[in-house]
Amino acid sequence: MNEQQQAAVAIIGYGTAGVNAAIALRRFGYAGVIRVFSDTNTLPYSPILTSYYAGGQKTYDECFPWSAEELAELDLEVVQDCPVTSLDVAGHALHTPKGDFAYSKCVIATGATPMCYGFPQVEGGSYEPLVLRSMDDAERLKGVLEDDSCKRVLVSGASMVALKTLEACLNRGKQVTLVGMNPHVLDFNALPQAAERFERGLLGYGVELRLGQTIAAVERVAREGADAADGGRDWQLKVTFSGGDVDYFDEISVSHGMKCNLDFVEPGTLEIDRALVVDEFMCTSDPDVYAAGDVAQATELISGQKRIVGIWKNAALQGECAGRAIACELAGAEPTAEGAFKGSISMNTIAVKDTLFISAGTMEVTPERRVEVRETDDMTVLYIFEPLPEGGERLVGFNLVCDHDEEGSRAYDTGAMLTLRIEAACR
Amino acid sequence: MGLLERSDAYWKFTGQCTQCGHCTKACDSLIAADMTLGDIAQALLAAERESETVDQLRMNIAANGQLVQAVRGCFFCTSCKNTCFAHNDVCDLIYNARVDFQKLGLIPREAWSSVLVDEEWDIFTAYRAIHGIGYSDLTRHVATEEAPAQTGFDVAFFPGCSLAAYGPELTREIFATVEELGGKATMIDHCCGSSLKSAGFFDRAETLCDNNSREIEQSGAKQLVCVCPGCANDMKKALERTGVDVEVVSLAAFLNEHGFTPKRELPDTPLCISKSCQDRDGTYLEQTCELLGVDEQTPTIFHGCCGAGGAVSAFDPDRQAAQADSKLSFAEDGSTVVTMCPTCTYTYAFRMMSAPRNLQNKHYTELLFESQFDWSTVFYQLNSMWYGEYGAWLAQVFA
Numbered sequence: 076m077n078e079q080q081q082a083a084v085a086i087i088g089y090g091t092a093g094v095n096a097a098i099a100l101r102r103f104g105y106a107g108v109i110r111v112f113s114d115t116n117t118l119p120y121s122p123i124l125t126s127y128y129a130g131g132q133k134t135y136d137e138c139f140p141w142s143a144e145e146l147a148e149l150d151l152e153v154v155q156d157c158p159v160t161s162l163d164v165a166g167h168a169l170h171t172p173k174g175d176f177a178y179s180k181c182v183i184a185t186g187a188t189p190m191c192y193g194f195p196q197v198e199g200g201s202y203e204p205l206v207l208r209s210m211d212d213a214e215r216l217k218g219v220l221e222d223d224s225c226k227r228v229l230v231s232g233a234s235m236v237a238l239k240t241l242e243a244c245l246n247r248g249k250q251v252t253l254v255g256m257n258p259h260v261l262d263f264n265a266l267p268q269a270a271e272r273f274e275r276g277l278l279g280y281g282v283e284l285r286l287g288q289t290i291a292a293v294e295r296v297a298r299e300g301a302d303a304a305d306g307g308r309d310w311q312l313k314v315t316f317s318g319g320d321v322d323y324f325d326e327i328s329v330s331h332g333m334k335c336n337l338d339f340v341e342p343g344t345l346e347i348d349r350a351l352v353v354d355e356f357m358c359t360s361d362p363d364v365y366a367a368g369d370v371a372q373a374t375e376l377i378s379g380q381k382r383i384v385g386i387w388k389n390a391a392l393q394g395e396c397a398g399r400a401i402a403c404e405l406a407g408a409e410p411t412a413e414g415a416f417k418g419s420i421s422m423n424t425i426a427v428k429d430t431l432f433i434s435a436g437t438m439e440v441t442p443e444r445r446v447e448v449r450e451t452d453d454m455t456v457l458y459i460f461e462p463l464p465e466g467g468e469r470l471v472g473f474n475l476v477c478d479h480d481e482e483g484s485r486a487y488d489t490g491a492m493l494t495l496r497i498e499a500a501c502r
Numbered sequence: 503m504g505l506l507e508r509s510d511a512y513w514k515f516t517g518q519c520t521q522c523g524h525c526t527k528a529c530d531s532l533i534a535a536d537m538t539l540g541d542i543a544q545a546l547l548a549a550e551r552e553s554e555t556v557d558q559l560r561m562n563i564a565a566n567g568q569l570v571q572a573v574r575g576c577f578f579c580t581s582c583k584n585t586c587f588a589h590n591d592v593c594d595l596i597y598n599a600r601v602d603f604q605k606l607g608l609i610p611r612e613a614w615s616s617v618l619v620d621e622e623w624d625i626f627t628a629y630r631a632i633h634g635i636g637y638s639d640l641t642r643h644v645a646t647e648e649a650p651a652q653t654g655f656d657v658a659f660f661p662g663c664s665l666a667a668y669g670p671e672l673t674r675e676i677f678a679t680v681e682e683l684g685g686k687a688t689m690i691d692h693c694c695g696s697s698l699k700s701a702g703f704f705d706r707a708e709t710l711c712d713n714n715s716r717e718i719e720q721s722g723a724k725q726l727v728c729v730c731p732g733c734a735n736d737m738k739k740a741l742e743r744t745g746v747d748v749e750v751v752s753l754a755a756f757l758n759e760h761g762f763t764p765k766r767e768l769p770d771t772p773l774c775i776s777k778s779c780q781d782r783d784g785t786y787l788e789q790t791c792e793l794l795g796v797d798e799q800t801p802t803i804f805h806g807c808c809g810a811g812g813a814v815s816a817f818d819p820d821r822q823a824a825q826a827d828s829k830l831s832f833a834e835d836g837s838t839v840v841t842m843c844p845t846c847t848y849t850y851a852f853r854m855m856s857a858p859r860n861l862q863n864k865h866y867t868e869l870l871f872e873s874q875f876d877w878s879t880v881f882y883q884l885n886s887m888w889y890g891e892y893g894a895w896l897a898q899v900f901a
């Protein structure tokens with residue numbers, strides 16, 4: 076065995092994709108060292124649960140899907156508080172604040188970071204807007220939401236993460252305004268008719284919507300009439316919107332998109348488009364470096380192109396695929412077609428209080444595609460069909476909005492049924 | 503491999519579950535167990551971790567009443583999976599757990615002794631034998647004392663156990679139509695093995711389906727027409743596994759394709775369609791609606807299990823009854839509940855015997871063909887066979 080083979084399999088990032096890569100390495104027989112680099116000192120958490128934690132529906136401990144005992148069984152060497160700062164692809168080495176580490180194969184599973192693109196410089200004093208991804212972000216948001224002196228929150232952005240933040244605010248009894256640059260909420264996940272029904276739900280919960288607007292300026296100003304009952308909060312945020320309106324808020328949460336955590340990859344060493352471009356085994360342009368989860372650009376089924384599909388299940392499946400392929404290779408075998416990533420479609424489910432939104436597939440309505448709307452008293456379903464070259468058509472996307480969010484209900488069954496139909500039509 | 507045979511499946515599931523808890527709220531059994539699906543996988547792995555021997559493992563699992571409830575109380579209805587934002591595969595998880603339960607002796611024999619459908623006698627074959635229901639004239643690809651095996655069939659008809667046992671006239675009428683429309687036909691009167699899977703005999707269920715595939719291949723049929731979505735799904739997988747190039751179509755799709763003319767008028771009561779939980783993507787529902795000439799949006803459609811799935815009745819009969827009640831409660835008073843799978847028809851009929859409702863309960867084929875199920879006779883015959891001259895034999899065979 077040469078030096079490279081003896082070196083550990085490195086996993087950069089201890090999130091969903093990283094954990095699943097580790098599980099798969101063990102499931103498929105790799106018995107050597109698995110060294111995981113984590114930039115935190117906790118067990119892996121679920122970003123999905125952060126808004127539930129902030130909103131008071133989950134405890135801190137409940138945000139960690141895997142127990143210490145389970146993870147111990149995987150026999151991982153976890154290097155905590157140790158962000159990888161640079162990846163030396165040619166030298167098969169990782170550089171970190173705790174030293175350099177050799178690897179035989181490496182899985183990049185570092186996820187993404189929320190961005191505040193377009194958020195203006197705050198005048199009149201410092202203020203960092205709230206964001207949501209990590210447990211630290213959630214802790215800060217929770218603190219704000221538990222603070223009675225915070226009464227009004229401005230949520231900027233209308234994506235899934237923004238709406239989850241909004242829900243957490245509503246659950247804590249805050250008065251919420253949502254500002255979004257697009258004419259409707261749910262950004263690229265919904266067609267207008269579905270978004271409108273969702274918006275009616277939000278308005279019913281007292282949410283103020285400022286759509287088609289952005290935040291033009293923010294100023295930290297003294298709060299008039301601040302007293303002890305306000306918990307000592309003697310400042311507020313004066314927001315000027317792009318349309319010229321001015322309003323005052325206690326906090327602002329910003330969800331203006333995500334950026335892949337790839338700063339440690341030297342430009343030109345791996346093929347990067349919007350994220351790391353990978354093959355069906357999650358292998359990057361370097362045969363010993365794999366990528367999975369929000370940092371990977373793998374096959375999206377409807378377009379047939381390589382795209383980021385930044386959802387949990389994808390991260391889990393891609394992590395599994397990478398771990399399995401590496402286990403195979405290190406055992407001297409070719410990865411099998413069975414273990415290949417089958418491609419994925421975008422899928423989203425979100426409920427703000429009782430208003431449920433489910434979508435899957437594409438929302439791109441090209442001239443060839445046909446949209447069909449079916450509306451009942453409590454549900455709107457939009458179907459996007461695409462003609463097939465051999466005649467007939469296939470379902471390529473849908474939106475479902477229901478005024479009642481009930482687990483196990485027909486709305487969920489319909490959502491799952493349509494998702495399966497899209498997947499079946501694409502494969 | 504550790505003490506659990508299927509720990510691989512639990513690891514896989516564990517990795518995919520974020521522990522959001524939505525699945526629990528979708529299911530009375532999970533609520534009773536106070537578990538998420540991920541908890542089930544994790545509890546099994548924890549039991550394995552805490553055990554040194556198989557006996558210890560058995561005791562650890564048996565002592566975890568919540569886990570037993572969650573594993574044995576599952577109908578495989580996928581309501582939880584549909585609610586899960588990641589659509590995590592409950593069926594794969596619970597089928598594997600049942601395999602381990604079976605291996606560990608955690609499913610009592612009386613729960614499955616009468617449904618070993620790969621053996622000579624099971625409840626369906628016994629019923630058919632006792633009540634003189636046979637199809638040797640239709641299973642033409644099989645040699646009998648009177649006739650040699652035939653080949654060169656165009657189509658094989660797969661009625662499934664419930665239809666073949668409890669609706670012999672309906673079975674024959676459908677068979678005749680299939681032959682009339684699709685060409686030379688034979689009948690496969692075996693089971694798809696779903697009851698074996700529920701009991702934790704997964705491999706045996708697959709072997710049974712694989713044997714069915716080979717039988718179909720030998721018959722020369724190019725198409726397999728299935729009545730029940732569950733049979734169709736299992737047979738599709740088996741044909742693929744065994745590399746047999748036979749197309750599986752639902753009876754509804756087959757009849758649509760051949761321009762079938764219904765032999766009776768639809769009832770003038772409102773229709774309420776009970777979607778089969780095996781019809782995961784709604785394809786069979788669409789085909790059934792087309793066949794009945796109803797818009798998919800017009801009738802009330804309810805999803806989920808009728809209560810028969812997963813052999814839950816052998817674990818908790820009340821749960822089965824409650825499930826049937828909850829589904830039937832969607833049907834408006836005076837309407838006709840239309841089922842897609844004959845086992846659902848059976849289950850509703852059984853429930854409505856003890857808890858009558860102002861509903862008609864019909865398999866969709868009963869709305870199209872002359873012959874009908876006669877449930878009071880079926881239940882009388884099912885019951886009486888345990889007491890009549892065959893009672894002692896049955897008790898012995900299914901002991």
Ligand SMILES: Cc1cc2nc3c(=O)[nH]c(=O)nc-3n(C[C@H](O)[C@H](O)[C@H](O)COP(=O)(O)OP(=O)(O)OC[C@H]3O[C@@H](n4cnc5c(N)ncnc54)[C@H](O)[C@@H]3O)c2cc1C
Nearest residue numbers: 088090091092114122158159185186368369385386387390
């Ligand atoms: C609020 C919120 C709600 C969401 N809701 C949903 C939802 O409902 N459904 C859904 O499917 N998806 C949802 N998502 C998306 C989902 O959480 C992600 O797609 C998924 O977690 C991606 O997994 P990952 O392993 O790629 O990244 P992560 O889970 O983020 O893990 C990456 C880890 O790597 C660490 N890391 C980064 N850089 C380095 C470095 N240089 N060295 C070492 N470690 C590093 C990160 O800190 C992180 O811990 C949501 C996300 C958020 C933020």
Ligand code: SF4
Nearest residue numbers: 529576577579580582
């Ligand atoms: S499949 Fe149905 S019965 Fe089984 S756990 Fe899920 S919801 Fe419950």
Ligand code: SF4
Nearest residue numbers: 519520522523525586
């Ligand atoms: S709904 Fe899905 S992700 Fe959430 S706990 Fe259940 S199985 Fe896990």
